[in-house]
Amino acid sequence: MGTQDIQPPIIHFANLDKILSLGRANSLWPMTFGLACCAIEMMATGASRFDLARFGAEVFRPSPRQCDVMIVAGTISKKMEPAVKTLYDQMPEPKWVIAMGNCAISGGPFVFEGQYGIVEGADKFLPVDIYIPGCPPRPEALIEGILELEEKVTGFRRWPRVEAK
Amino acid sequence: MLLARIKEALSSLYEDIQETQEAPEAVKDEAAGKVETAAADAAPAAEFQTEESAAEQEEAKPEEAEEPAAEAAKAPPGPKETDYTAKGYHLDVDLPPDKVTAAAEILNNENFFLETITGVDWIDEQQLEVVYDFNHFDELCRVVIRTRTDRNNPEIPTISHIYQGANWHERETHDFFGIKFVGHPDLSPLLLPEDADFHPLLKDFKA
Amino acid sequence: MNGLLQQDVNQETFTLNLGPQHPATHGVLRVKLVMDGEYIVQAEPVLGYIHRMHEKMGENRTWVKFLPNCGRMDYLCALSYNHGYVAALERAAGIEVPERAEYLRVITVELNRISSHLLWFGAFVLDLGGFTPLLYAFDDREHILDLLESVTGSRLTYCYFRFGGVYNDIEDSFITGTREFIKRMRKRMPMYDALVTKNIILIKRLKDIGPISKDMARRYGATGPVARGSGINYDVRKNEPYSVYSEFDFDVPVYEEGDSMARYMVRMDEIEQSMRIIEQALDKLPEGEIKPKKAVKMVKPEKGDYYHAVEAARGSFGVRLVSDGKNQAYRLKLRSPTYSNLSLFDEASRGMLLPDALALMGSLDLVIPEIDR
Numbered sequence: 001m002g003t004q005d006i007q008p009p010i011i012h013f014a015n016l017d018k019i020l021s022l023g024r025a026n027s028l029w030p031m032t033f034g035l036a037c038c039a040i041e042m043m044a045t046g047a048s049r050f051d052l053a054r055f056g057a058e059v060f061r062p063s064p065r066q067c068d069v070m071i072v073a074g075t076i077s078k079k080m081e082p083a084v085k086t087l088y089d090q091m092p093e094p095k096w097v098i099a100m101g102n103c104a105i106s107g108g109p110f111v112f113e114g115q116y117g118i119v120e121g122a123d124k125f126l127p128v129d130i131y132i133p134g135c136p137p138r139p140e141a142l143i144e145g146i147l148e149l150e151e152k153v154t155g156f157r158r159w160p161r162v163e164a165k
Numbered sequence: 166m167l168l169a170r171i172k173e174a175l176s177s178l179y180e181d182i183q184e185t186q187e188a189p190e191a192v193k194d195e196a197a198g199k200v201e202t203a204a205a206d207a208a209p210a211a212e213f214q215t216e217e218s219a220a221e222q223e224e225a226k227p228e229e230a231e232e233p234a235a236e237a238a239k240a241p242p243g244p245k246e247t248d249y250t251a252k253g254y255h256l257d258v259d260l261p262p263d264k265v266t267a268a269a270e271i272l273n274n275e276n277f278f279l280e281t282i283t284g285v286d287w288i289d290e291q292q293l294e295v296v297y298d299f300n301h302f303d304e305l306c307r308v309v310i311r312t313r314t315d316r317n318n319p320e321i322p323t324i325s326h327i328y329q330g331a332n333w334h335e336r337e338t339h340d341f342f343g344i345k346f347v348g349h350p351d352l353s354p355l356l357l358p359e360d361a362d363f364h365p366l367l368k369d370f371k372a
Numbered sequence: 373m374n375g376l377l378q379q380d381v382n383q384e385t386f387t388l389n390l391g392p393q394h395p396a397t398h399g400v401l402r403v404k405l406v407m408d409g410e411y412i413v414q415a416e417p418v419l420g421y422i423h424r425m426h427e428k429m430g431e432n433r434t435w436v437k438f439l440p441n442c443g444r445m446d447y448l449c450a451l452s453y454n455h456g457y458v459a460a461l462e463r464a465a466g467i468e469v470p471e472r473a474e475y476l477r478v479i480t481v482e483l484n485r486i487s488s489h490l491l492w493f494g495a496f497v498l499d500l501g502g503f504t505p506l507l508y509a510f511d512d513r514e515h516i517l518d519l520l521e522s523v524t525g526s527r528l529t530y531c532y533f534r535f536g537g538v539y540n541d542i543e544d545s546f547i548t549g550t551r552e553f554i555k556r557m558r559k560r561m562p563m564y565d566a567l568v569t570k571n572i573i574l575i576k577r578l579k580d581i582g583p584i585s586k587d588m589a590r591r592y593g594a595t596g597p598v599a600r601g602s603g604i605n606y607d608v609r610k611n612e613p614y615s616v617y618s619e620f621d622f623d624v625p626v627y628e629e630g631d632s633m634a635r636y637m638v639r640m641d642e643i644e645q646s647m648r649i650i651e652q653a654l655d656k657l658p659e660g661e662i663k664p665k666k667a668v669k670m671v672k673p674e675k676g677d678y679y680h681a682v683e684a685a686r687g688s689f690g691v692r693l694v695s696d697g698k699n700q701a702y703r704l705k706l707r708s709p710t711y712s713n714l715s716l717f718d719e720a721s722r723g724m725l726l727p728d729a730l731a732l733m734g735s736l737d738l739v740i741p742e743i744d745r
Binding site for chain 1: 392393394395398399400420421422423424425428429432433440441444447448491494495506507508510511513514527528529740741744
């Protein structure tokens with residue numbers, strides 16, 4: 001979880017916390033932050049057909065200060081790693097990380113013996129909450145990932161689960 | 166038309182190569198002098214070069230003496246026309262490194278554009294090859310200029326003052342192979358991280 | 373503006389960092405700008421933030437196993453990259469391609485080109501501050517993705533071409549679907565025209581902005597719509613006909629102005645030309661095999677080097693391969709068009725206002741993983 005660095009409050013307001021997390025879950029603000037191919041599918045998810053607005057997560061912000069979800073969409077190169085880390089640090093708490101696509105999960109197709117350029121997975125340096133496999137994942141998969149994140153935030157599932165037949 | 170014209174123009178570059186074949190001794194002295202001036206040219210740009218590369222240069226010195234003679238011995242006779250359908254290019258020009266600038270100037274005068282610069286590591290022969298692809302907008306005529314340099318002290322004059330587009334291609338080739346383009350304004354890593362001191366496309370590279 | 377540049381050297385300038393995370397850089401490009409107030413004195417693009425070692429990978433896997441990489445370099449026009457790579461290998465190893473396969477290649481590549489231009493169109497207008505056209509463009513683009521998905525099996529990073537053919541034959545629904553799409557697209561183009569192209573705000577943002585002269589384009593090796601917007605009539609499909617492009621009747625849109633508007637117009641006109649090619653290809657589509665009877669798994673080109681260029685959505689994509697007679701590359705060089713196209717940004721952007729430079733950058737149509745490879 002991204003909240004691990006914060007001291008837990010001394011007094012808990014159980015019901016208030018629940019309401020806050022419900023609000024947060026239903027208005028996730030992801031960061032406009034495309035690294036590679038997956039970013040195009042992220043754009044497609046936000047655009048006309050898949051319309052992420054239906055799930056309250058369409059407010060893509062270019063500034064990390066205004067975001068609470070970082071969708072790591074693409075390969076993280078060693079040159080890019082410090083920048084991604086900085087962006088994550090700049091996001092206000094509470095914050096979550098979605099690793100979208102195989103590259104962000106494990107380095108994907110770009111891992112080979114003697115590779116010199118990429119970080120093999122976002123979880124090497126970021127606390128990842130949700131993993132979305134695919135190369136690139138379809139927009140439906142990204143939507144499902146966001147719903148999973150909502151569930152993680154609130155503790156219950158708002159939308160019916162789609163079962164594989 | 167264009168092909169014949171450019172072939173003739175490029176052939177003129179070979180004239181003094183033929184002469185040097187007859188007098189290899191003269192070449193040796195000349196080339197040795199050239200290395201020194203080249204090093205002087207490179208000095209302002211050398212600030213960012215790592216100690217490692219400086220060490221490489223020193224190591225390479227003993228081998229230098231035999232290199233020019235070997236190069237002169239297999240100097241090619243001139244530009245070769247190739248089978249376009251099989252190879253994808255029309256003219257294959259093998260030149261010593263110091264003729265590349267002159268060749269680029271000839272092509273520039275004929276309004277060719279630079280497609281790409283490729284480095285190749287011939288580790289068995291201890292040589293690095295640089296291949297320049299030129300093409301023409303109006304008439305299909307792909308000219309390949311290739312040149313080889315010693316693997317331990319790879320130095321080739323830049324063409325980035327003639328073709329500004331070569332700037333990045335040369336920087337990339339320097340990134341990947343460590344070939345020093347003498348006279349290039351800035352050879353700092355372009356595609357690799359800023360502090361990279363490795364050359365990943367060399368055949369003996371280990372991550 | 374030029375006077376500004378010639379001022380005293382101790383004038384106050386400051387450095388502005390643009391990227392690597394900036395919505396207008398379309399990915400992870402970083403530009404170090406030296407600014408004099410709002411004017412750019414010098415712009416230095418910094419690449420490599422998504423360098424994915426494609427050329428190194430080419431050297432340590434077999435020719436066939438490199439195929440999926442092609443779709444991940446230029447993911448917006450993945451099939452062009454597929455085409456360039458397989459065509460280079462076919463040239464090197466002398467593999468014959470059945471005619472039907474060549475037609476299928478042309479049809480799918482041109483569809484891909486339209487989808488690439490549509491995405492560029494949406495993102496470019498978004499850079500300039502207009503959000504709505506993106507939604508229209510993505511709507512049309514999704515139709516193409518549906519069509520391509522039905523043949524290739526993926527939405528974005530296609531790996532459809534094989535040595536000596538294509539992976540899958542098309543169905544009748546693809547043909548009718550494509551014809552319907554073209555009909556639909558022809559109705560949509562006047563709308564784009566009225567909504568965007570003739571929009572006075574767009575014209576004021578693009579006209580005379582970021583001029584690239586013919587000579588500058590040549591010195592930097594610019595190709596594709598960037599060169600064609602500068603009056604250079606160069607299209608690999610016409611100048612160096614490969615595949616079956618010589619059998620189709622299409623025009624190469626060329627604009628002389630060299631400004632951002634010209635590059636915009638070239639791409640919008642190319643959508644129509646691509647549709648013309650697709651229509652003719654569907655009409656002429658021959659029957660027959662689509663791949664060799666026995667799948668090509670081992671390719672061993674003869675020793676030597678080979679070059680093959682194709683026209684990708686962004687310009688001339690070239691593959692230079694050096695073979696030592698083995699089943700994998702000795703050296704695989706991929707010439708990406710945007711690499712050369714972007715290299716002129718420094719010279720072209722000097723003395724420009726920063727927002728105008730972003731219009732210029734958008735009009736170059738950058739795909740960063742293709743630049744960094």
